[in-house]
Amino acid sequence: MVGDVDERQMADINGYVSQAVHDVSTVTGARFSRELLVLAPRSEAEFARIYGSSNVADIQADTVIVAGKQPYIVFNAGRSIQMVSGPSATSTMPQVNSAQVSRKVLTHEVFHALTLTYAARRHLPLWLTEGFAEWAGQKFSGLHLTPKAKRAALPSNADMSGSNAVDAYQVATSFVRYIVKTCGQRKAIAFYSKAVVHPTGSLAALAERELGHSMPTLVAGWQHAYQSSR
Ligand SMILES: [Zn+2]
Numbered sequence: 001m002v003g004d005v006d007e008r009q010m011a012d013i014n015g016y017v018s019q020a021v022h023d024v025s026t027v028t029g030a031r032f033s034r035e036l037l038v039l040a041p042r043s044e045a046e047f048a049r050i051y052g053s054s055n056v057a058d059i060q061a062d063t064v065i066v067a068g069k070q071p072y073i074v075f076n077a078g079r080s081i082q083m084v085s086g087p088s089a090t091s092t093m094p095q096v097n098s099a100q101v102s103r104k105v106l107t108h109e110v111f112h113a114l115t116l117t118y119a120a121r122r123h124l125p126l127w128l129t130e131g132f133a134e135w136a137g138q139k140f141s142g143l144h145l146t147p148k149a150k151r152a153a154l155p156s157n158a159d160m161s162g163s164n165a166v167d168a169y170q171v172a173t174s175f176v177r178y179i180v181k182t183c184g185q186r187k188a189i190a191f192y193s194k195a196v197v198h199p200t201g202s203l204a205a206l207a208e209r210e211l212g213h214s215m216p217t218l219v220a221g222w223q224h225a226y227q228s229s230r
Pocket residue numbers: 108112129130133
């Protein structure tokens with residue numbers, strides 16, 4: 001881990017990352033071939049510089065995936081603390097402690113770093129890659145977020161990066177949670193793992209084979225459950 005946050009925060013982040021690597025490895029069976037690099041800049045400007053964009057509003061972390069290289073994580077260390085103490089804290093997150101937010105964010109990124117390849121990130125729909133990562137982040141941090149959307153519809157890639165992206169992430173996560181609940185965690189992870197290995201294959205055929213249900217059946221079941229939980 002490399003960063004300029006204070007020693008205490010550095011130790012905390014290191015602890016969350018180690019725990020996340022353990023949790024995600026246990027659930028997916030994936031392992032790093034080398035140690036995971038985590039960059040933790042204190043200032044938002046430095047985060048934006050490493051992240052490669054000045055538009056970092058709402059971005060707490062990212063996993064950088066380059067073809068043929070082991071992914072690394074950039075963690076917006078200053079922002080994750082601000083999010084829970086700043087004036088806008090309640091807009092996207094309930095009042096929670098920063099440790100829980102950091103754990104959720106870092107487990108989400110570790111899930112990406114451990115399971116995604118460059119091709120998988122390029123070809124697979126965002127609801128799948130982000131939904132599973134966020135499911136893992138929420139599961140292991142215990143920080144469960146509920147989508148605000150009135151109706152459940154699988155978010156498109158445009159939805160996942162548009163102005164309503166924060167909620168689209170939670171809608172995608174809700175679908176993944178439904179798959180896990182309906183088909184079981186083992187089957188859900190087998191479906192995800194096979195999808196990331198062959199990212200250009202048919203997701204519909206994979207769902208039939210690994211989950212035992214067609215995608216339309218799963219989506220309809222989820223929409224029904226979503227509606228009745230409101
Ligand atoms: Zn993500």
